[in-house]
Amino acid sequence: MPNEYNGRLLIVDDDRQTCAFWKLALSEAGFLVDLAHNLDEMKDFVSRYSIDAVLLDLNLGHENGLDGLPYLVSKSPLSKVFVLTAHASLETAIWALQNGATGYITKDTAPDEIAAQIKKHTQVPDPIPPDMSGGEFARVGMIGNSKAFQELCQRLQQLKNVDSTILLLGESGTGKEVIARSLHKISNRSTERFEAINCAAIPENLLESELFGHKRGAFTDAKVDRKGILELCSTGTLLFDEIGDMPLSLQAKLLRVLQERVVTPVGSATPIKIQTRVIAATHRDLIEEVQSGRFREDLYYRLSVVPLYIPPLRHRKEDIPLLVESFINEFNQRFNRVITMPADSVMRRLIAYDWPGNIRELRNAIERAVVLTQNDHIRVEDLFQHLHLPNNTPKKNSGLSQQQNQANTQAISSPAVESSKSTPTGSGSGLEVDIDEKIFQLPLTEAKQAFEKIYLESLLNDTGGNISETSKRAGRYRADIYRLLERYDLHVDEFR
Amino acid sequence: MAVTENEVIFSLYKDQPIYRDLLQDFVSCLDERVIKSRAAFENESWKDLASLMHQLRGAAATYGYPALAEIAGSVEIASGQAAVPTESLAVYIEEIISTCKKIEAGMELT
Known part of the structure; x- marks a missing residue:
């Protein structure tokens, strides 16, 4: 090696x-x-x-x-x-x-x-000199100048060389991974390894081996020794994204790692010392998770040594023009376009909207607009196409219950963006389309997402919100189903 | 019987010990690839043949056998045509078989 x-x-x-x-x-x-x-x-x-x-x-x-x-x-x-x-x-x-x-x-x-x-x-760029002033965060990919953003940067400055565990809290799409990565890049570990692992997306049986590694023969597929990600990042930084979704059995093992600073690969009896800096992130309310018994209280206290709250985009709207400019530059370069900054009227609409999907939603909207626009400027219709709910036609063959159809029809009849003259005010992140017609007018990725959501709703409806049965019928892991539920803002209780 | 140089083909990576096991695996699976390709040809399953040849072309190029990659590429293109030239394809398939034999012979010598 x-x-x-x-x-x-x-x-x-x-x-x-x-x-x-x-x-x-x-x-x-x-x-x-x-x-x-x-x-x-x-x-x-x-x-x-x-x-x-x-x-x-x-x-x-x-x-x-x-x-x-x-x-x-x-x-x-x-x-x-x-x-x-x-x-x-x-x-x-x-x-x-x-x-x-x-x-x-x-x-x-x-x-x-x-x-x-x-x-x-x-190649990772050269580490940033410690005496760099205001541009330090912009250079590592953090963009903004609002008060909330500056406060966040100030906290990151204080924390950059502290090895304590940091817990990033914030809604989905607020940029928790970008912040964790930035923290690593400005820290004295910047030349070392950074890894991020999504605890919600890895099946429980693989997660243990991914984290702690395994010895050859520890289980059927373990043909060679493999180091775990905690050991690989021993001198670097490891982000546990969606820590709130980590299975309880592994929470106990992670707690031991954080307390004792050692890992024991699966199938081995020899502990290995590590110095990994751990950052955890979640969009969940961990205190609520603790109260409901889904998250260990002792792990919560161990992780939340330094909690850091990442504000949603609606609380830092002053940053929207800067973010828009940055995304347009990025996508112009990527797609070889020369799209200019939006007109003032379009920018006002961008600022007026609440962006429930936060920076991720804004970024996707800009990407879609850069790709779709026929001119050198961005139109409102291109930006908010994902919210455009075009007609009141009831769904056909969608397999949804009457109650579900009614809920969807209500969503369709109160579109977030009715025309380019209106101001978008919607707060849902789902895609609502008529599967027979409008789905074919969407770009492939969005059409797939629209279908995926309807498909999932249908399965959940048929199974009465039973995740095990849903995952079985869909031929996917339970973690995948949870990830989809989150992506489409679906709540399993509503199907029970 | 002595094997002449014209009858063997070596991988471009034959002198790199780290690839030795993988090269052996690749060569030992050539037979299986040939059998599947021949079956696709005989059943006139042109789409399957094109797909198998595409995989062989990529794998042969990766493992350092450009001659095999080139013939596989020719079969892939021919089997994707509207009017499939079956006679030419038969010749190509024979060529693939003989090239694979030369590769197997080369492997035995390394």
């Missing part, structure tokens, strides 16, 4: 032997390599881990790898995507680069050359 660490890589290719070769070659070059053989597996990895680069095969058997590109660009904006193919095709290369890919690699390229190309794009 090489000493250097160059980042976490995901290879998406349907040929297992090709994957095995790249895994070995790129692990030798200092990358931590994961493999996915289709787009669903790719999406699972992207939801679980912070991935520095993705090698995406063009031809995935019955799937087109390029169909996964918009998902990666949208859900994992920090990942560099390299399209991988058996042969060079100029047309596809241009399409891929215009749609957010960083590079294009043919499979006959020597491994060293591929590693060099990936490293060139994923």
Whole structure:
């Protein structure tokens, strides 16, 4: 195993032997390599881990790898995507680069050359000098100048070199991972490894091995010794995202790790000392989780040594113009566009809206607008298309109960954006469309999301909100179902 | 019987010990890939053949066998055409089989 660490890589290719070769070659070059053989597996990895680069095969058997590109660009904006193919095709290369890919690699390229190309794009910038003034946070990706933002930066300054556990609290989409990453980048650990793990998206049986590592033979698939992420980040920083969703059995083990600063790999009796800086994040009310018995009280107190509240975007609206400018620049570069800043009237609408999905929703709206607009400026219709609820037609064949249909029809008949003249005021994050007609007018990603939500509602309705049964029928893990519930703002109690 | 140089094909990575086990695995699975491809050809399942050849093309290029990648690429393109040239394909398939044999012979010598 090489000493250097160059980042976490995901290879998406349907040929297992090709994957095995790249895994070995790129692990030798200092990358931590994961493999996915289709787009669903790719999406699972992207939801679980912070991935520095993705090698995406063009031809995935019955799937087109390029169909996964918009998902990666949208859900994992920090990942560099390299399209991988058996042969060079100029047309596809241009399409891929215009749609957010960083590079294009043919499979006959020597491994060293591929590693060099990936490293060139994923190298961590030099650590920021400690005496840097106001621009320090902007340089690590935090944008804003509101009072709430400045207070947050002040707290981060105080905490940057403190090794105490930090608990980031805030609504979904407020940028908890960006803040954790920024904290790492300005800290005295900045040259070391940063990893993020999504506790809600990893099945319980895999999470233990991911965190603590395992010895060869510890379980059926453990063919070699593997270090856990806590050990790999021993001198760096590890973010436990969605800590509130960690299974209770693992909470006890994590508590021991935080107290004793040692990990014991699965199947081993030898503890290993670690110095990992732990940051935890959740959108849940952990005190409520403790009271309901879903979260250990002792772990809560251990994690919340330094709690840090990340304000929702509606409490820092002064930052919206800066964020919009930053996102437009980012997507202009990515999609090779020259979209200008929105007109004052459009900006006022952006500021008036409450952004229940916070910065993530704003970012997605800007991305969609940059991609969709036919001109060099952004229109209100492009920005708020995800809230556009176009007609009052009752759903057909959606499999929803009368009560559900009624609820949806009510949502449809009170659209958040009725026309470009109105001010958006909606607060829901779901997509409500007529599955027969309007779904075909949406971009593929949004059409899939719209269908996914309706599908999930239908299953929950049929199962009376039984998560185990729903996950069984959907052929997905329970954690996946919970993740979808959160994504579409669905509450299981409403189906019981 | 002695094997001449023209009858063997080596991987571009044959001198790198870390790839040795993987190369052996790849070569030992060539037979299986050939059987599946031949079956697809005989059943005139052109879509499956194109898909199998695409995988072989990528894997062969990855494992350092450009000659095999090139022929597999030709089969992939031919089997994707509207009017599939079956006679040419038959020749290509034979060529793939003989190339795989040369690769297996090369593996035995390394």
